[in-house]
Amino acid sequence: MPDFRNTSALKLENIRKTFGSVEALSSINLEVSAGEFLTILGPSGSGKTTLLRLIAGFVTPDSGSLTIFGEDMTMASAGKRQIGMVFQNYALFPHLTVLENVMFPLEMRKHSRREAAEKAAAALAAVHLDAFGDRYPKQISGGQQQRVALARAVVFEPKLLLLDEPFSALDRRLRESMQREVRQLQASLNLTTIFITHDQEEALFMSDRIAVIDGGTIQQLGTPNEIYYHPRSITVAEFIGDSNILEGTETPDGLRTRSGMLLRRASSSNSGRVLIRPEAIRISREPADGVAMNQFKGKIANRTFVGGFTIYQVDVHGGDTLTVRCLADEETMFDTHQEVHLSIREADCRPVPRDAKEPRG
Amino acid sequence: MNQGFQAIKAQAGSLALVSPALLLLGILFFYPILLLFLTTLELENIGNYAQVVSSDTSMQVFFNTLRIAVIVTVVDLVLAYPLAVYISRLSPTAKTFAFFLVLIPLWTSQLVRTYAWMVLLGRNGPINNALVWLGIVDAPIRLANSEFAVIAGMTHILLPYMLLPIYNSVSKIDPSLFDAARGLGAGAFSTFTRVLMPLSIQGVLAGVSLVLVLSLGVFIMPALLGGGRVPVIALLIEQQAGSFLNWAMAGTLSAVLMVIVMITFFIIKLATRLFVRGRADAAFS
Known part of the structure; x- marks a missing residue:
């Protein structure tokens, strides 16, 4: 054949x-x-x-x-x-x-x-x-x-x-x-x-x-x-899946967002824009261990329970609001206004090229 | 029990609503017809039926009327079907305009339109002038006062009665069915015979019965455009009643015409059953 x-x-x-x-x-x-x-x-x-x-x-x-x-x-x-x-x-x-x-x-x-x-x-x-x-x-x-x-x-x-x-x-x-x-x-x-x-x-x-x-x-x-x-x-x-898209200026260490967060990435880029999928963000009570991680502290602004998943809106201290999606777990569900730690692997901060017709900045 | 009573009450309610119309029709329409019909059955007049049926002249007039009606119906069908499909695919604005054009003639008096045809077809009318100018004929030909003129006029006047029912069925067909048929390998002819026609046959039969029945009884066109050369039953009836004051004979002729109309209806009804089979329920409900 x-x-x-x-x-x-x-x-x-x-x-x-x-x-x-x-x-x-x-x-x-x-x-x-x-x-x-x-x-x-x-x-x-x-x-x-x-x-x-x-x-x-x-x-x-x-x-x-x-x-x-x-x-x-x-x-x-x-x-x-x-x-x-x-x-x-x-x-x-x-x-x-x-x-x-x-x-x-x-x-x-x-x-x-x-x-x-x-x-x-x-x-x-x-x-x-x-x-x-x-x-x-x-x-x-x-x-x-x-x-x-x-x-x-x-x-x-x-x-x-x-x-x-x-x-x-x-x-x-x-x-x-x-x-x-x-x-x-x-x-x-x-x-x-x-x-x-x-x-x-x-x-x-x-x-x-x-x-x-x-x-x-x-x-x-x-x-x-x-x-x-x-x-x-x-x-x-934006069309495929949910996404956190953060914009800022490129520094030697990574992308500095307009709100002041520093995002280190696995590979360098000069697009000035980073995509983080909501399920790539870990949420925990204590700071997470691990190398090549971006760590932030923040406060839960909003929680949506959708069966298999829980979706949180987290206000990062001195930073943006991030959407986080994690598997729902009745034991460890976080409450609104609770202080939490967020960790994002550097590899999960993905650069997004600019559209050709899109103006810079 | 209670439900049955409710239904009867509801029916009585609707009957009350239509009763003024029924009363009007009964007094002004049904009663005179009944009276005329009863006259034809009186002993001294009953022989008229035998006379009509056995007379070659009157049977020829009946046959001629039927022949003209069939020609007009077929021509209208051939004209209206593609037009209905065309209109159904127009944009909403263009559709409104098209309907305006279709309906204006309906709102214009038949008499006015007939006179317009007399002018058009006259010896010095625009059609004859054009034919002479183009060199197709040497001298003006007789167009008016002929069967051609009667058929042309009737075809024009009755076209909306064919167009509207056909349009009504065609416009209800999901246009993606035609795409589907084309995509599945049907050519224009197969798409027409296998998809468009079966799905619009009810409108077609409604249009055919309307035009056929209306053309059997048309009076003005044969009277004004036929110039006495086109004998149809309506003229014969008018002659009996108007000139000879023989109301009984006019009534007999009318009764025979009515029987012909009923037979026509019956045949179309039968055709509907045959074409649409039991499918109407499944497909259109």
């Missing part, structure tokens, strides 16, 4: 798209490998929907090129691209049964009715809906509708699978199980998948790689780890 990992499944080069005077996408470059699960993550209005519609073939770019498995598809119609898509609202045909919905793409490809019915039944079995073939979409639940949409999108063995925020309408428990299931199905079919979402947790959980998009450009492309721990810009840092 050839190793598809090194094959380019989708390649976007210098894609640009404007609507009237609004630039929706500017100079998008993106390459997705065969079998990869890539997430396009961005807030609403970031251009991610336009990018998805452009890959699907519902929108053509003003300039640039789009290649699918080596074939130029920049101007090809949606049907020619062999892309399976799951729409945000599933877009199931209300006048067709579940089975007929899944048969639709096969019938459009001139399969015989019998063959289409057999394949569609197999696809429905793969999403555990074999018993629901005769129902109409309105007669099944939202989660089941989503599975039908998924079966319909993969039944004709498409080259790419596009998922447009498919989980946003589901409740949390169902969403998590659907996310796992989609990931398993995708892996078992080795299907190159492009997933659109604005939910960063979902993106971190599902993806091989994430492309963070904002203002019509890809801000950063990398694995979930890279994106989370090494954000390349303030936009990415």
Whole structure:
């Protein structure tokens, strides 16, 4: 079996798209490998929907090129691209049964009715809906509708699978199980998948790689780890996870924040800005031991209990207010106004480069 | 028990609300029709039915009326369907403007619009002038006072009755269904036959029945644009009642027309059942 990992499944080069005077996408470059699960993550209005519609073939770019498995598809119609898509609202045909919905793409490809019915039944079995073939979409639940949409999108063995925020309408428990299931199905079919979402947790959980998009450009492309721990810009840092971002001036010892705290770092930088994830800060009654640590004293300003975690706002004496997240522990929970010690490993004080268009200082 | 009583009470309440309208319709509309119909059943008039059915002339007029109605309905359907789809995809502002254009003719008197057609199609009207100027014809041709003029006028006047119900169904279709169909490999034709048509068939059948029934009874257009050359049943009825003062015969012809309309309705109802099957409940509820 050839190793598809090194094959380019989708390649976007210098894609640009404007609507009237609004630039929706500017100079998008993106390459997705065969079998990869890539997430396009961005807030609403970031251009991610336009990018998805452009890959699907519902929108053509003003300039640039789009290649699918080596074939130029920049101007090809949606049907020619062999892309399976799951729409945000599933877009199931209300006048067709579940089975007929899944048969639709096969019938459009001139399969015989019998063959289409057999394949569609197999696809429905793969999403555990074999018993629901005769129902109409309105007669099944939202989660089941989503599975039908998924079966319909993969039944004709498409080259790419596009998922447009498919989980946003589901409740949390169902969403998590659907996310796992989609990931398993995708892996078992080795299907190159492009997933659109604005939910960063979902993106971190599902993806091989994430492309963070904002203002019509890809801000950063990398694995979930890279994106989370090494954000390349303030936009990415603030969009992914919770963060403490401290600004100040660089000194030989480290970064001196405007409020006067000195943060030593593992590696030197001159960005004048440090990112500390809330879970990287240790909170304790007594000063913590350890080398290569930044130590501060402070007072709890606020406590939020969210089940598995407790989130504290801590006013550092002569410094900033830091957000700290730690595993909840009923025994050692700190009270508001309590004096505490904070310790942050030098390696966890990560420099954040400035955005190109951002003014200095 | 109590619930049943509540329901009856609620029904009685709504009946009270519609009773003025019912009373008005009953006195001014239903009663005269009933009276006319009863006249046709009187012993001295009952023979009219046999006379109408056995007469080649009147049967030909009925057939001609039906033929014109079918042509008008088909042309309106072909014109209105794409227009309805087009309007449903316009921006809200453009949509309002489009509806304005559709509804203005509805608010204008039929008589005025018919006279406008007479001017348009006249010997020295703009259409003839254009044809001569372009060299397509040597001399003005007869456009008015013909079946063509009647069909053109009726098609125009009845278009909104086709457009509005179709638009109503088309606009309720989720636009992402068309994207989905395209993405799944359906071409324009398949998207139409497999998605658009089944999902708007109710509006189409409603529009078809409205236009068909209205064109069976149209009077002004054939009278003014037909120039006596286009015999339709409404003219025949008017002639019997107006010129010959033979109310009984006019009533008989009307009764036969009503039967034809009812049969038409029944056929469309049957078609609706056939096309929409049991699916309407599942898909549209």
